[in-house]
Amino acid sequence: MNPTPSPEAPVPAARPFGLVIVGDEILSGKRADKHLPKVIELLSARGLQLAWAEYVGDSPDRITATLKRAFASGDIVFSCGGIGATPDDHTRQCAARALGAELQLHPQAEVLIRERMQDVAREQGVPYEPDRPDNIHRLNMGVFPRGAELVPNPFNKIPGFSVGDVHFVPGFPVMAWPMIEWLLDTRYAALFRQDAYLEQSVIVFGAMEATLTPLMESVERDHPAIKVFSLPSVDHPQWGRHIDLGVKGEPAAVAPAYAQLLAGLHALGAKLGPELVRP
Numbered sequence: 001m002n003p004t005p006s007p008e009a010p011v012p013a014a015r016p017f018g019l020v021i022v023g024d025e026i027l028s029g030k031r032a033d034k035h036l037p038k039v040i041e042l043l044s045a046r047g048l049q050l051a052w053a054e055y056v057g058d059s060p061d062r063i064t065a066t067l068k069r070a071f072a073s074g075d076i077v078f079s080c081g082g083i084g085a086t087p088d089d090h091t092r093q094c095a096a097r098a099l100g101a102e103l104q105l106h107p108q109a110e111v112l113i114r115e116r117m118q119d120v121a122r123e124q125g126v127p128y129e130p131d132r133p134d135n136i137h138r139l140n141m142g143v144f145p146r147g148a149e150l151v152p153n154p155f156n157k158i159p160g161f162s163v164g165d166v167h168f169v170p171g172f173p174v175m176a177w178p179m180i181e182w183l184l185d186t187r188y189a190a191l192f193r194q195d196a197y198l199e200q201s202v203i204v205f206g207a208m209e210a211t212l213t214p215l216m217e218s219v220e221r222d223h224p225a226i227k228v229f230s231l232p233s234v235d236h237p238q239w240g241r242h243i244d245l246g247v248k249g250e251p252a253a254v255a256p257a258y259a260q261l262l263a264g265l266h267a268l269g270a271k272l273g274p275e276l277v278r279p
């Protein structure tokens with residue numbers, strides 16, 4: 001007698017990922033943001049996508065409002081920057097305000113920060129003085145909202161923190177990016193999806209988006225699992241003025257939607273160029 005086959009494990013539902021980038025230096029142009037493209041890259045390598053991103057300066061009220069939305073969203077959110085202990089670092093305090101939670105020195109964070117201070121003293125060949133005012137001040141980097149969990153920092157041991165699915169890391173890429181990778185690989189590996197996303201498009205010459213809009217709407221209406229995209233260009237070095245018109249979504253849903261899109265373009269007599277496929 002053949003055993004009854006066990007049902008396949010359900011595929012975890014997709015969850016939106018968000019990104020918050022904190023700092024006046026980004027908005028003023030003193031530093032160029034590198035987090036957005038890197039987080040997109042880290043997610044893409046795991047079959048995931050970024051749903052939204054927000055930039056916010058060093059305004060406590062604005063940071064608090066942004067984090068309130070992040071906590072209320074139910075999304076998986078990474079927040080980069082502002083968790084240090086200088087006067088322009090407000091993210092830890094704003095996270096507590098957004099949650100209505102008390103701030104407290106996390107005991108394990110204190111251990112790690114003290115270890116880091118001892119490491120620095122050893123490297124500099126000076127005695128470690130735990131009660132020195134600047135060393136006491138450094139402990140503020142471990143003051144997090146009550147109930148926060150630590151995010152390990154492989155660069156210098158000074159941890160970030162998580163509250164639920166909102167995760168706080170430093171603004172320094174050399175620290176932030178390994179910490180985000182650690183979160184993805186330890187907390188969200190069940191969400192990884194291989195070959196789960198596809199874009200298929202065609203270069204359309206000499207057409208106006210307004211003329212193509214009814215076709216795009218019909219394809220989205222008939223295939224609700226996909227999205228139609230239209231990327232016009234007026235000065236492309238290879239194709240000149242054109243529209244990159246296509247559909248994106250799970251591969252099985254993309255194929256019939258793209259076939260309908262192509263059929264509609266042929267019916268309109270559109271002049272078509274190369275077809276493009278992007279995983």
